[in-house]
Amino acid sequence: MDSKDKIIINGSKFSFRPGETILQVAERNGIEVPTLCYIKGSMPTGACRMCMVEVKGARNLLPSCATPAVQNMVVETESERVIKSRWINIELLISSGHHNCLTCEANGDCRLQELAYRYQVETIRFPESPAIYPIETSNALIIRDFSRCILCGRCIQACNEVQVNNAISYGYRGTASKIVAVGDLPLDESDCVFCGECVQACPVGALIEKPSRFKGRPWEVKKVQTTCPYCGVGCQIDLHVKDNEVIRVTGTEDATPNLASTCIKGRFGYDFINHSERLTSPLIKENGKFKEVPWDEALSFVADRLGDIKSKHGPDSIGVFCSAKITNEENYLAQKFARAAIGTNNVDHCARL
Amino acid sequence: MTNPISDIEESDTILVTGSNTTEGHPVISSYIKRAVEFGEAKLIVIDPRKIPLTRFATLWLRQNLGTDVAWVNGMMHVIIKENLYDKTYVETRTEGFEELKETVQRYTPEYVSKITGIPPDDLVKAARMYAEADSASIFYCMGITQHTTGTDNVKSLANLAMLCGNIGIPGGGVNPLRGQNNVQGACDLGGLPNVFTGYQPVGDPAVRERMAGAWGVSSLPESTGLTLTEMVNKAGGSIKALYIIGENPLVSDPDLNHAERAFANLDFLVVQDIFLTETARIADVVLPSTSYAEKSGTFTNTERKVQMVRKAINPPGQAREDWEILCDLSSRMGYPMEYRDCKMIMEEIASVTPSYGGINYTRLEKEGLHWPCPTVEHPGTPRLHVDKIVRGLGMFHAIEYHPPSEIPDKEYPLYLTTGRVLYHFHTGTMTMQSDGLNDLAPECFVEISLQDAQDYNVDDGDLLKVSSRRGEIRAKARISDQAVRGTIFIPFHFAKAAANKLTNAALDPIAKIPEYKVCAIRIEKLWVQGEDR
Numbered sequence: 001m002d003s004k005d006k007i008i009i010n011g012s013k014f015s016f017r018p019g020e021t022i023l024q025v026a027e028r029n030g031i032e033v034p035t036l037c038y039i040k041g042s043m044p045t046g047a048c049r050m051c052m053v054e055v056k057g058a059r060n061l062l063p064s065c066a067t068p069a070v071q072n073m074v075v076e077t078e079s080e081r082v083i084k085s086r087w088i089n090i091e092l093l094i095s096s097g098h099h100n101c102l103t104c105e106a107n108g109d110c111r112l113q114e115l116a117y118r119y120q121v122e123t124i125r126f127p128e129s130p131a132i133y134p135i136e137t138s139n140a141l142i143i144r145d146f147s148r149c150i151l152c153g154r155c156i157q158a159c160n161e162v163q164v165n166n167a168i169s170y171g172y173r174g175t176a177s178k179i180v181a182v183g184d185l186p187l188d189e190s191d192c193v194f195c196g197e198c199v200q201a202c203p204v205g206a207l208i209e210k211p212s213r214f215k216g217r218p219w220e221v222k223k224v225q226t227t228c229p230y231c232g233v234g235c236q237i238d239l240h241v242k243d244n245e246v247i248r249v250t251g252t253e254d255a256t257p258n259l260a261s262t263c264i265k266g267r268f269g270y271d272f273i274n275h276s277e278r279l280t281s282p283l284i285k286e287n288g289k290f291k292e293v294p295w296d297e298a299l300s301f302v303a304d305r306l307g308d309i310k311s312k313h314g315p316d317s318i319g320v321f322c323s324a325k326i327t328n329e330e331n332y333l334a335q336k337f338a339r340a341a342i343g344t345n346n347v348d349h350c351a352r353l
Numbered sequence: 354m355t356n357p358i359s360d361i362e363e364s365d366t367i368l369v370t371g372s373n374t375t376e377g378h379p380v381i382s383s384y385i386k387r388a389v390e391f392g393e394a395k396l397i398v399i400d401p402r403k404i405p406l407t408r409f410a411t412l413w414l415r416q417n418l419g420t421d422v423a424w425v426n427g428m429m430h431v432i433i434k435e436n437l438y439d440k441t442y443v444e445t446r447t448e449g450f451e452e453l454k455e456t457v458q459r460y461t462p463e464y465v466s467k468i469t470g471i472p473p474d475d476l477v478k479a480a481r482m483y484a485e486a487d488s489a490s491i492f493y494c495m496g497i498t499q500h501t502t503g504t505d506n507v508k509s510l511a512n513l514a515m516l517c518g519n520i521g522i523p524g525g526g527v528n529p530l531r532g533q534n535n536v537q538g539a540c541d542l543g544g545l546p547n548v549f550t551g552y553q554p555v556g557d558p559a560v561r562e563r564m565a566g567a568w569g570v571s572s573l574p575e576s577t578g579l580t581l582t583e584m585v586n587k588a589g590g591s592i593k594a595l596y597i598i599g600e601n602p603l604v605s606d607p608d609l610n611h612a613e614r615a616f617a618n619l620d621f622l623v624v625q626d627i628f629l630t631e632t633a634r635i636a637d638v639v640l641p642s643t644s645y646a647e648k649s650g651t652f653t654n655t656e657r658k659v660q661m662v663r664k665a666i667n668p669p670g671q672a673r674e675d676w677e678i679l680c681d682l683s684s685r686m687g688y689p690m691e692y693r694d695c696k697m698i699m700e701e702i703a704s705v706t707p708s709y710g711g712i713n714y715t716r717l718e719k720e721g722l723h724w725p726c727p728t729v730e731h732p733g734t735p736r737l738h739v740d741k742i743v744r745g746l747g748m749f750h751a752i753e754y755h756p757p758s759e760i761p762d763k764e765y766p767l768y769l770t771t772g773r774v775l776y777h778f779h780t781g782t783m784t785m786q787s788d789g790l791n792d793l794a795p796e797c798f799v800e801i802s803l804q805d806a807q808d809y810n811v812d813d814g815d816l817l818k819v820s821s822r823r824g825e826i827r828a829k830a831r832i833s834d835q836a837v838r839g840t841i842f843i844p845f846h847f848a849k850a851a852a853n854k855l856t857n858a859a860l861d862p863i864a865k866i867p868e869y870k871v872c873a874i875r876i877e878k879l880w881v882q883g884e885d886r
Contacts, residue, residue, distance in 0.1 A: 140789035163379075164386035164409075193775060194793065195379065211789060224665035227652045229645040230778050232531030233358070233380045234654025234721075239646055239665040246646055246666060256721075257358040257656065263379035264790065265778055272644065272786035273666070278627055279641035280670020290639065295671065295681075302596075302638050303685035305621045309594045315574065319584040319592050322544040323599030324533035326642075327650030327662055329698035330675040331535070332550060333690065334598055335543040337679050338578075340568045341688035345546050345555050345578030346592070349539045352499070352581070352866035353605045 007069045010077055022064035022075055023051055033077050034086065034118070036111055036203050037152035038065045041259075042161040048152045049089050050115065054079045061085055083119065090116050095126035098147035099204070106205030108218040112150065113204075133178055139188035141210055141268050142199055144179075149206035151177055155198035162201075162261060167192040196267040200250055200260060211268065215247035216240070225252050228266040229325065233257060235266050245274050306342065315343035322349045354656045356490065356526035357723065357735040362388045363524030366486035368479075370399040370421070370510075371496020371870075374406050376775040378494070378530045378655075382406060385492070395486070397479050399424065400496065401770060402800075402842060403835045412479050415837055418768050418871040419500055419757030420469040425509035426754065427465030428480040429516055430457045437484035439518030446742055447515050449749035456751035468754060484517050488524030495532060495772070499869040501758045503861040508750040515747045521738035531655040533779070534645075538653035541709070541724065542702065546578030551706040567705045570688075580865040582606070582858065589618020596623045598675060599642070603631040604780035604848045607867040608858040610824045625678060628782055631848050641672040648674045650695045651717065653724070656735070659712055660721035757871040758859035761839075765821060765873035767805070768840040769855055772870075777846040785846075797828040797850035799843055799876070802836035809876060816880040819843065821872055824854030827879065841874060 005016050009026055016025045021044065026033050036048035044065040052061035056074035061082060064075075076082060093099075093112055101107045115121075131147035151170075156179065159168050167190055171180030181190030199207040221240040228235040236255035240248035249267050251260035272278075282298030283290040293301075309317055320342070322334035331349075338347040361367065361384040374382035388394035389409045398410040407413040416424050432438050433454055443450050462473030483489050491514055497506045511520075511527050519525035531537050543550040553560045561573045584592050585606055595616075606612040616622065616635055624636040633639045647668040653659045668674070676698060680690040692698050696714045703709050708725040711733075716722060722733040737743065761768055776794035777784045784790045799817050801809075811817065813832045818825055819841070828843065828850040836842060843852040857872040 140792050163383050164390055224663050226663045227660045229534050231378050232533055232536060232655035233378055234660050235380055241665050244666045258380045261380050265784055268789050269784045269787050272783040273646045275786045278669045280672060283639040285637050298638055299682050299685055302623055303682060306594060313593050317593040319595045321597040321600050322539055324536035324539045325599040326675050328538040328542050329650045329695040331539045331542040331544045332702050333676050333679045337683050339573055340570050341683040341686050343574055345574050346584060347578060348546050348581040349544045350600050350605055351536050351540055
């Protein structure tokens with residue numbers, strides 16, 4: 001960048017565009033400033049105070065996510081004062097609720113845990129605050145554990161600024177603060193549409209996909225990026241796989257077109273994959289009942305019957321429905337099969353239905 | 354879509370019609386909502402239901418079912434009369450303007466109001482809001498296409514966009530939202546009765562010769578084949594056998610009672626699927642295939658972007674990938690098809706399909722590609738018709754309004770329209786296996802306005818019998834402020850109360866798409882909520 005506007009971070013000079021925050025300049029130049037509540041693309045809230053940095057001449061530490069870069073500003077992102085502030089901040093967050101990692105689903109994928117490790121916060125000087133709100137488990141998809149919530153507000157931004165579903169916000173005041181749906185109703189009685197954007201945004205274990213609970217630790221799963229099988233948007237999703245089972249689905253970070261968003265079907269509609277009623281063997285109907293047969297027998301039978309019908313009634317007596325659900329490669333072969341192997345243009349799919 | 358999804362946030366005015374976007378395409382709806390809430394965009398929703406997106410709309414116009422050509426002509430009437438159209442664009446980039454002008458002359462806001470029920474002032478406001486924007490985009494879905502006038506509806510929207518110079522610019526375009534993950538790809542790859550891959554017509558001898566050469570056959574059939582709905586209609590007649598892959602027409606077809614009888618008349622039915630669907634149950638042979646998680650390949654999304662599908666797990670039991678099954682069967686029928694993997698199939702696709710010519714897995718591994726992408730050096734085409742309309746000059750079609758095939762009368766006094774809910778997908782083969790989704794949408798319902806409910810003495814949750822000339826179903830009433838008096842909505846996902854027993858199989862003469870969005874019905878109350886039955 002050839003802008004004349006310069007800022008000094010940790011002793012190095014960087015250019016910036018007017019309006020850019022300290023955090024954005026730092027990230028662009030590979031300087032990692034720890035954040036908790038910050039969501040790229042949303043309005044910074046400055047709620048968590050984790051990204052505080054020291055700015056020469058400023059009386060207090062400043063939140064880098066919400067402070068615009070200014071000409072000749074001198075910033076330290078890991079000064080002693082900054083580190084001390086983060087240390088206390090992490091201690092307070094941990095004491096704010098029930099942050100026990102033993103069976104927490106976020107273990108291994110928890111921002112608070114990462115930060116405690118990074119800043120070596122081993123002992124907590126403050127007593128654990130008692131949980132004042134019970135865990136909400138009334139719906140089948142999202143567990144809300146308020147005792148693990150650090151009130152960073154990422155879920156609210158995910159809901160209101162990314163998905164724009166406007167289903168949750170802060171409720172109550174002071175130590176009674178809570179993330180609430182309308183009227184503090186359970187999610188399944190509220191405006192929530194269960195897209196799960198909030199779950200993916202939650203940096204700790206306060207919001208959890210219920211169907212994935214106790215199915216596997218983050219380090220035990222293989223993540224495979226693929227394309228969602230539902231509507232035509234083509235969202236990029238990560239399948240979390242353990243022991244040949246898809247146990248969780250998340251939106252792929254930074255991939256277009258969805259930029260990590262999904263809808264309820266993409267995120268939670270995966271039970272069909274490992275369902276017990278999946279077809280596992282070719283079937284031939286005999287006397288009105290299906291009988292399991294080997295592939296060889298099934299395919300020879302189909303080839304013979306189609307061959308008979310073709311020779312008796314001509315190729316145009318046969319039709320092939322390809323599918324909007326199978327791949328491009330498979331659709332290509334299906335129409336090639338109809339046209340070159342059978343000899344008919346009777347090939348179509350449910351584009352109109 | 355003529356434009357990429359990312360263009361949405363560049364539109365000054367967004368017109369959404371015939372798309373319940375928040376339920377059918379939720380992630381695209383977020384783009385639209387963000388453009389309105391956090392950007393400067395204005396949103397016009399034109400839909401017979403007060404869909405959730407109307408909460409974000411500057412204007413909601415409620416048209417009577419099946420009257421889309423009329424309101425589009427009405428908007429163009431206002432735009433031409435008030436000189437709001439893009440004269441340079443019309444002169445340099447289009448043809449047929451005079452005919453269009455003459456036709457829309459009759460469509461005054463007052464005349465249009467009589468047909469559509471849209472107040473004249475609202476129509477004028479919408480016309481101005483669309484025409485005065487620097488860039489305006491149109492998004493539509495099956496609410497526009499599933500009509501006997503579906504083709505006319507789409508052409509009318511294209512007229513409107515061209516009239517205001519909105520084709521080929523960022524934030525503009527005519528953007529159909531495709532309803533299935535790979536419906537775009539199935540069309541692109543020749544899964545249609547009239548074209549090979551990349552929309553190369555089967556009727557063109559040069560194309561046929563080239564394809565025959567590539568496929569190693571002496572000739573290929575030259576007459577256009579039958580569409581899906583035509584094949585179903587002729588089942589048991591001229592059609593003796595059907596081979597169905599990954600589709601469930603016994604829930605998704607219109608006039609299901611008729612479709613069921615037709616299927617029963619087939620000599621031979623093969624279904625290749627992942628579950629024993631309603632259609633698979635009546636098949637002679639069922640072949641177990643793989644879900645998307647168990648296969649590799651590509652899907653093409655609604656913005657023409659080809660993206661990778663990656664195998665994550667092994668298939669259950671003896672299930673096999675669809676392409677392997679097809680190769681095996683084809684070889685047994687005397688036409689050998691042999692491929693090492695999907696990558697090799699894509700190489701063949703690229704070699705016979707100009708618009709996919711530059712697409713290969715090495716490139717796709719990094720990032721999806723928008724077709725047309727003719728060569729490996731070509732970056733792909735996120736936005737169509739930039740600088741020049743693909744066919745040369747954009748063609749205006751002067752189109753008159755025609756009413757739907759069936760409208761309410763004394764016997765069947767209410768309109769029915771069908772569609773999706775957020776929580777389920779198409780015939781439910783996939784979504785209905787998830788308890789969490791079933792909890793949120795356990796069964797079919799009949800969405801009815803408060804006024805209609807009062808007229809028929811219906812309470813929320815009462816069991817209704819809904820009948821049309823073709824069949825009847827039973828489902829509970831849901832009184833909703835999304836419904837407008839005189840029009841009932843029923844989702845089509847649920848086989849137990851299949852809305853498609855009621856729908857009309859009348860087809861658009863060109864696209865052969867059934868008129869799912871309009872038919873006439875009557876309702877009767879069977880049981881009161883809470884009573885034993």
